Amino acid sequence: MRRKGWEAPRPSLERMSRHRFTLAALATLAVPGLDVAVTRTFTGGGEGQHDAALLTDAEGEHLVVRAPVDQQSAARLTAEVGVLEVLTPGVRARLPFAVPSTKGVLPAPQAVVTSYLPGVRLQPGAVGADSALAGSIGRAVAAIHELPTAVVADAQLPVATAADCLRGVEDLIKRVDSTGDVPLELINRWSDAVADATLWRFQPCVVHGGLAAESLLVSPKEDPDSRVTGVLGWAGLQVGDPARDLAWVLGLPEAGAASTVLDTYTAIRGRNADTALTRRALLYAELEIARWLLHGVERRDAVIADDAVQMLEALLASALDGTAGTLVGERKPTLTVAEVERMLDARRQRASGASRAPLAFHASRSSASE
The missing domain is CATH 3.30.200.20 (Phosphorylase Kinase; domain 1)
Incomplete structure (x- = not known):
């Protein structure tokens, strides 16, 4: 164009x-x-x-x-x-x-x-489902996220709250929307994710801040126990949203590879891994295309901007046919006024019954003692 x-x-x-x-x-x-x-x-x-x-x-x-x-x-x-x-x-x-x-x-x-760190750059296509390498990636990312936040805070590196992360996404959507190059359906898709409160209930942790396949060094493919041997590109270390470091994982080409990485990761982090992690990672992955568009616009580089527009059109097609995945959590149906009143009545009845139960119990004990 x-x-x-x-x-x-x-x-x-x-x-x-x-x-x-x-x-x-x-x-x-x-x-x-x-x-x-x-x-x-x-x-x-x-x-x-x-x-x-x-x-x-x-x-x-x-x-x-x-x-x-x-x-x-x-x-x-x-x-x-x-x-x-x-x-x-x-x-x-x-x-x-x-x-x-x-x-x-x-x-x-x-x-x-x-x-110099020995190892070869990770090739996404080399990560198989249920493979040792996929598990090693999950363990590597989890290890970064389990570092004490004081490591970052004491060094006066950036520390973001969940609200800060949300505001950053809102600002990015506004900026990319102002270009006029993003389909309205995608702006609405991302805006719905921003409005979903369940998506932003997470505990920030230490994050690499720029993690991608090219950040990881792995042992040679001849190694039967292929694993992550080194991590590069630490300029973005901060406290922030753990989903940012996992966005690239969702793009692993082999079916099931991303699930193995994420399952290993969540098993290690336990309660620290929130339930909306994968949905936020998907949102960040989509917004990387928006960042690419802004990069092209700011540089007035038509090649980059047009490339981003084509990627956004492909994303839109995937979103419309349902293959792009879901960003917004399942919403529970809204109760009518009558349904709310019936629910409150039922709660009052249960509370009233519970308050009378001890009296009956004491009465039975009293009659038995007589």
């Missing part, structure tokens, strides 16, 4: 990726005394969010150096450095997977050097 006043992005040579040797040089400035023996191109640095290289020092230790490509990626790197400091050895001991450690920072930041 051609958007008035917008231009499709054109190829540009304004910013070329830094060469791995340039990144290695930045790493030596960030980590005094670092002796780089081998430098390799690293494709796991963040899908274009950063320039990255994999380094091996003279002692054989592997390190990752990342440099921001714009102000947004610089902000993410800065935030992640702060979070990794919060994840102390004591906190990390509570997690069944590895977390990167910061080795050095070149201010601004021009570059950040962290430890």
